[in-house]
Amino acid sequence: MRAPILALLFAACAFNFDSPSQVKDRRILGMSADPPELAKGAVPADVTLRALIVDVGDGGVVNYAWSSCAVPPTPNANAVAECPDGGVTFASGVASVGELLETVPVPPTVRALLGAGGRGLSVQWQIQLSIDSDAGELVGVKTVTLTPDPVAGQALNTNPVMSGLTFDGQDWPADMPLSINFDSCSDSMRVTMMMGRRKTLGPCTHTLAPVFDAGEAQTYQGTDSTGAALTKVELLNFDWFSDEGTLQSATTRQQNPMGVSLRPTGDLSNTWDEPTTKTDGATFWVVVRDSRGGESWLHRTLVFP
């Protein structure tokens, strides 16, 4: 039938959903474990957990609860298993919105698995964080990588680190807000918008970029598409968030030639359009992940005088 082809060719689907990069209410943007990987022969007594909780405005306080469980692994990397009975709660309380910090002892089942070693994985360790919000309970899950059969000589995974952020090519220090004049830029620095056939100039746009040492990227033993052993290099993903204005990309990635979908160019910078009406400023968060369970984040503040 012709109809589906027509639909395929000409139909345009546009949904007015919020962008993932827009922080409009309380959210968990990141959860990290330190160390992010536990291996046979290298099992610490505790693991340090961090969570990045953000909100609009002052943020206020948040009720939180940490729990954990050991569950069978899932074949789908993006799936999370459901902790039986919600898992074992090991910490709870009230804290200010921002970064939560907690430590958790490694459970006996995980120690037993890693102690036995061997190939294959029968259990994964899942850390769960529940917080309250206006929209109800928010749940984030962090899976700690377990390696019962570590490769000899290979360092365990560590969380990737960003040393900073640049704003229009200039270093953006963490200790003080960046102050810029609202809507003050040349026409070449503005967004061009189409109003029918007529071009109009939109808000000022700025370039943001993460600063990190690419030389610190870890190598590790993995497999290629055929299952053959292969030494790989970590490829980092950067998730971008702001509470005002518009970020062009929600994620920028290091180049991965193996991907069969739209491949990143390796350009990790992002652009940010100022809000259409003046605000007090904007807060930015960038979360970096190494696709192996390691992650970290930073945040920066911008003010319009």
Place this chain on the structure above:
Amino acid sequence: VLLVALAQAASAYEGAGLTHEQAVDAGAAPQLTKAPVLLDFVQAAYPPEAADAGEGADVAMTLELDAQGHVASVEITKSGGAAFDEAAKAAVLQFRFSPAELDGKPAAVRIAYVYHFKLVTPAPPEPQAADAPPPPPPVNLKGRVLERGTREAVAGASIWLPKSEQSAEADADGRFELRGVPAGTVHIVVTDPHHLKFETDEEVTANDVTDLTAWMLRKLGGGYETTVVGERNEKDVSHHVLEKEELSTVPGTFGDPLRVLQSLPGMAKPPLLSGALLVRGSNPQDTQVLIDGVPIPLLYHFGSGPSVISPSYIDQIDFFPGAYGARYGRAIAGIVDVTTGGPTPTGIHGQANIDLLNAGFYVETPLGHDARFGTLSLAARHSIVDFVLPFAQGIIAARSRGTSIAVLPSYWDYQARYTLGLGHARLELSAFGSNDQLKISEAGTTTTQPFSLTNEQGFHRFRLKVSEVTDGWTMWIAPTAGVTLNTADFGDNGTLGRNSIDLNVRSLARKQLLPWLTFEAGLDVNAGWYDNSFTTTPAATPDDPMPAPVSRDQRVNLSSYALYSEVVFQPIERLRIIPGLRFEVYRLPHSTVPSFEPRISARFTVNDRVTLKAASGLYREAPLASQLDPNTGNPYLGLAMSEQTAGGVEVRILPKLSLDVQGYFNARSNLVVSSSALVERDGQMVFERLNNSGIGRAYGLEVLLKQDVTERMYGWIAYTLSRSEQLDPATQTWVPVTYDETHILTVVASYKFQFGIEAGLRFQLVTGMPQTPVLGSTFNANTGNYVPIYGAPNSVRAPTFNQLDLRVEKIWTFDWWKFSLYLDVQNVYNASNPALTIYDYRYRQSTPLNGLPIIPSLGVKGVF
């Protein structure tokens, strides 16, 4: 004084009625191998009052001939008046025909017959002979009577010259001759009961021959028909057959015969942008799609586009929604068998068509006089959207900012057949195939590189069939070889391939051993050698900055060998019992599995109007080759199974109006379902991915009220009440499957108006498909994505689907060809029909994804 003119019996067997009977694949149903010939003609008594009044008439009748050729009954279908009717009926009841034969054995048939009553002036008394009779006057008027548009001979047409009161009758080739026609302007009248009267004035001379071609325009539809008495597929309980006219003009199908399947009972409406055949709530792969008995991998271009076989090449579609006989197998749901070809062409015929998306042609011709060197038919079609689309996309790209994606689909298909009669035997060579190509390219952005994808899929099949009817046996064998191609090229990223070499052999032998016992046995072999491969360029590593491409070939061999047998046991005339057994051996990657599949069906004719029917059977099917791939599926999967039972009643309410009601129950087991379990395989703990633990069931009621094709209209109302469920292992409760649709109502009607205008409508009302609600989401910190939290599986439904389609066609008939212009409008009142729910990144916001909007399609077609 009177004389009765007879419409030749031979002409009564020509026409559309035979078309679908002759085209039946020898494996499926009886073939009319010998038409009845009128042996003893009895002249009717001309009603005296009518003779005195100088009146004539035509009486059209349907004659029911028994297996010995006697006229068993007469039904007047078009009255010529009470006196003429009575006289014609009295005479016809004394006719004797040679027995008609189905598959080489005498059989009862029904034919149409027209008795012409025509007054002619008695011939003057013979002059007294002198020494020798005078020579007959020379032929000075001759001609041929042909049908406009088709150029078919109008055999039996009457040629009448009122002035000289001379008459003649067209022979089987439509030819006639008249001698001694007085010179001058002659008024000629040509009549035939199924054509409009043709009149002309011609100049005739005494010594020259005037040649006339009389082009007669056929009246609305109708025509002579021969209908095989009884069921064409009398063995099957759940079976729907559609005639050619019903296949090509159903609104909403854009003239695509295979789209009509979606309007039959037992067939669920597929999801948005899908052309999947969902029989009684089953998965698409549970229904076999065959062309002339040969399995094909896809029925529609791009999965839901036009069907892969040219509409004009299709002669008939048999749809078995379940409980089918032992002749078919490897499907735990239904069977769709497309029969191609038709009767032996009497001349060069064909058609060409073009619309917004594709163009195609069909041509058939006999080779040599009376097809002594066989017959040849060819069809091909190519998309034209690939020529049009770049312009549209160029305009879109020029007006858009940022990235632009170009999508370029193209497709083509072909069919060819050569047949040759060799005495009792028949040789048939055929080839058919299809190719779809989809190119997607994206120019890239600051954060993404340029991207291209070329996906190509298609198949090619080459089939030889040798059949013979001798000594009461009908036998044939048909080996088929082919390839199936499915490749994806991701530019410099790599390639994917899933190709196969396919072999199929079918054969059949059938004979009526005793008057109450017919035996049939057959062989059905199907083998596929699948090659699943991919090539990719790995990432640069510290050890290898320029890695070579890596590739993997995974072969999966899947074959099955079946022998089947069934007998038609008829202990009494009204009862037929058909037990059958199919024994099939499946060769899977890690096992060889025998399968005994007993089946039985029965039909009991209560009276002329009512038939009861019931059937039951066991059915199995192998997993898909992709499911047996050790890298993506589970090579240890076994056979899925269904136990099907159906029963119902057929009621012939009126000669052209029938009602078919049947209920069914299917118990399905060993279904392939996904699994997240870890299993040990070759010393490694791996995810099982798939296993055979699925259990399902389906039950329902199907109703078909059908108005058969008549002179002016056809149509049907199909209603299905069904439930298809699968056992949820977590809760041990039955939940509706994804394709479960409780109520499916389809109304189809088409009507022929005057002036070659035909209009039709299709209306569908279908319960929305089940959906699993999303209750919330969990943030997966390892990926940064949100994972949905689902509610009870398939516990809510999409809104009810409703849609009206219209089709209007205007046909212009010329002497040598016909031209038609049609407008097919899908979703006339632009119903939104939400089909899916789209969520935002964290499953809080949602919006419905609506069905296809109103879509008009305009096309033209020429038939010669």
